[in-house]
Amino acid sequence: MAFRWLLMQPSETLDRRLAWIGLLLNAAGLPALAKLLSSGGSMAAANWAVGASAILPALVLGVVASAALVKRRRWGRVVAIVALALSLAVSLSYGVVWLALVSVDRPVVAVVLGVLVVAELLALIYWCLPRPWWRRGDA
Numbered sequence: 303m304a305f306r307w308l309l310m311q312p313s314e315t316l317d318r319r320l321a322w323i324g325l326l327l328n329a330a331g332l333p334a335l336a337k338l339l340s341s342g343g344s345m346a347a348a349n350w351a352v353g354a355s356a357i358l359p360a361l362v363l364g365v366v367a368s369a370a371l372v373k374r375r376r377w378g379r380v381v382a383i384v385a386l387a388l389s390l391a392v393s394l395s396y397g398v399v400w401l402a403l404v405s406v407d408r409p410v411v412a413v414v415l416g417v418l419v420v421a422e423l424l425a426l427i428y429w430c431l432p433r434p435w436w437r438r439g440d441a
Contacts, residue, residue: 312431320425321371324382328364335361345404348396356392360385379429386426394419 339353363385370378397415401408 312433321368324364325368325372328361328368331361352396360389360392382429386422390422390426
């Protein structure tokens with residue numbers, strides 16, 4: 303069924319696909335973070351503070367969790383839940399601050415922020431669902 307993810311019914315194939323997507327997105331986020339930190343502007347100090355203390359740890363946790371999930375390690379799921387929770391907290395709080403302080407492209411930033419928060423929340427719920435096939439004794 304093509305809409306298993308929307309129905310929140312986990313499957314081994316979907317787990318593997320989401321793990322690869324997470325690995326690619328988190329790895330792509332590292333150069334994006336470097337660009338954000340080097341951009342300067344009126345939010346330069348806030349970018350450095352939030353980037354180094356919250357965004358970088360969330361991205362690194364996401365890479366580690368996704369790599370573990372690709373290799374079918376059960377502990378990767380716990381790390382993925384922590385990474386998604388941290389990412390959700392950071393993106394929501396920093397996004398609201400960004401919307402309040404930066405007047406450039408507010409409607410676009412608001413839509414992107416809304417989509418990002420919903421996607422992170424759905425992914426967090428998905429990885430919290432029980433996985434009966436992990437009870438077989440896989441490492």
